[in-house]
Amino acid sequence: MTAAETPGRTGPNIPLVIGCGCLIALISFGPRSAMGLFFQPMTEARDWSRELFALSIALQNLLWGIGQPIAGMMSDRFGTWKTMTLGTVLYATGLILMIDAQSAVALHVSAGVLVGLGIAFSSFSLVLAAFGRAVTPAQRSLAFGIGTASGSLGQFLFAPLGGALIANIGWQDTLIVFTGLVALIPFLAIALRGKSELPKESNPAHEQKLTSAMAEAFGTRGFILLTFGFFVCGFHVAFITVHLPPYIADLGLDPSWGATAIALIGLCNVAGSLISGYIGGRYSKPLLLSAIYLSRAIAIFAFIMLPVSPFSVLVFAGVMGLLWLSTVPPTTGLVAVMFGPRYMATLFGFVFLSHQIGAFLGVWLGGKLYDETGSYDGIWWLGIVLGIFAAIVHWPIEEKPVARLAQQAAE
Known part of the structure; x- marks a missing residue:
């Protein structure tokens, strides 16, 4: 009996799984989303350039992405708890080493490589895969929305928490906290302990190897289109998170409006993720995307065509917040629909x-x-083009199981 099971039950304690999973998503996403708060105090304390610190955060994002498929494979093979424990060790080690980082290499290794891999092995992606195993197919989309919203809540809560801690106890002690x-x-991950397995009633002849699952996914047009579309999501989210505050300041508004915009995005993202999860469970996920x-x-x-004012900034932040990670529930839901929950952590890791x-x-x-032109106009227009591109590529995706699963269901 796993920790997620209770006496008298034959399956997981779903409220416990959802509750602990949401807390994990909140905690793992929180410190990462507050990294920008350490930008000024660390660069001033170490006499570093802004480019050096920014490169570490960029490496963090890249290593998070590279590590995600590996973390998914480990979770599918050895279980969620073991994977998240490894992630915690990497994550915590990276945060602690940031305190004494005196060189560019030390910062890149700690804040970039270790924290990035730590997030990959403990992030909401693994939480969503655990949710996919625990709940019924009809409940998955809403469960994915709840899990995603919890990560967004971490972004919203850790920004003021980190700011207050840095102001009162300093950035080094804040990293310790x-x-x-x-x-x-x-x-918390004890409640999610387990790994993807065939249902007891399944035919052993239907067992699929990981390599076959990967080949099947990359041979499926819908999976490829989904992967292309999620690239656009990352482009939008990262660009706006990092460059919206300086863009607002460049236009003559008080810099505080940039921080307010990012906080508002995080708050509205909670609602957007929940709404997306609800809609995705009832209507077409490709059309929603x-x-x-x-x-x-x-x-x-x-936003870029109308005159910029505090009001327009707040409206843009609110709208983008609703659309921010609302892509995650239908994207993860499509992976589960097409290929089932067996290797969901691995396949979503590649997406x-x-x-x-x-x-x-x-x-x-x-x-x-910006350095070459002195303006963000070009990148904003590229974001518009990519948004239209993503809208087009999701349209033809078929929300149905691959032929293998359809055949098994008919037997």
Whole structure:
């Protein structure tokens, strides 16, 4: 009997799984989303350039993406608890080493490589895969929305928490506090203990190897289109997170409006994720994704074409917040629908890798084009084009199981 099971039950204690999973998503996403708060105090204390610190955060995003498929494979093979325990060790070690990082290499290894891999092995992606195993297919989309919203809540809560801690106890002790919170993850992950297995009533002849699952996925047009689309999500989210505050300041508004916009995005993201999860469980997930990406393109177009004011900043942040990670529930839901929950952590890991490549390029290109042109206009227009592209590629995705699963269901 696993820790997620209780006497008299034959399956997981779903409220316990959902509750602990949501706390894990909140904690793992929180410190990562607050990394920007350490930007100024660490660069001033170490006399580093802003480019050096930014490169570490870009590496963090990239390593998070690279590590996600590996973390998914480990979770599917050895179980969620073991994977998240490893992730906690990496995450906590990276945060602690940041305190004494005196060189560029030390910062890149700690804040970039270790924290990035730590997030990959303890993030909401593994939580969503555990939810996919625990709940029924009809409940998955809403469960994915709840899990995603919890990560968003971590972003919203850790920003003011980190700011207050840095102001009162300093950035070094704040990293220690964050490390202590991350250390709670293995204890919460006990409720998620388990791995993907065939249902007891399944025919052993239907057992699929991981290599076959990967070949099947990459041979499925819908999976490829989904991967291309999620690249755009990462591009949008990372660019706006890093470059919206300086863009607002460049236009003459008080810099505090940039911080307010990011906080509002995080708050509205909670509602957007829940709404998306609800809609995705009742209507077409591909069409929902097309609508989300098209809405992003329209929102960006309106924002850069209309006069910028505090009101327009708040409206844009609110709209983008609703659309922010609302892509995650239908994206993960489509992976589960097409291929089942057996190797969901691994397959979504590859989709998420595309997201993080987009994130890396969004951050890097934003800075590069600004340095070369003195303006963010080019990158905003690229974001509009990519939003339209994503809306188009999701449209033809078929929301149905692959032929293998359809045949098994008919037997």
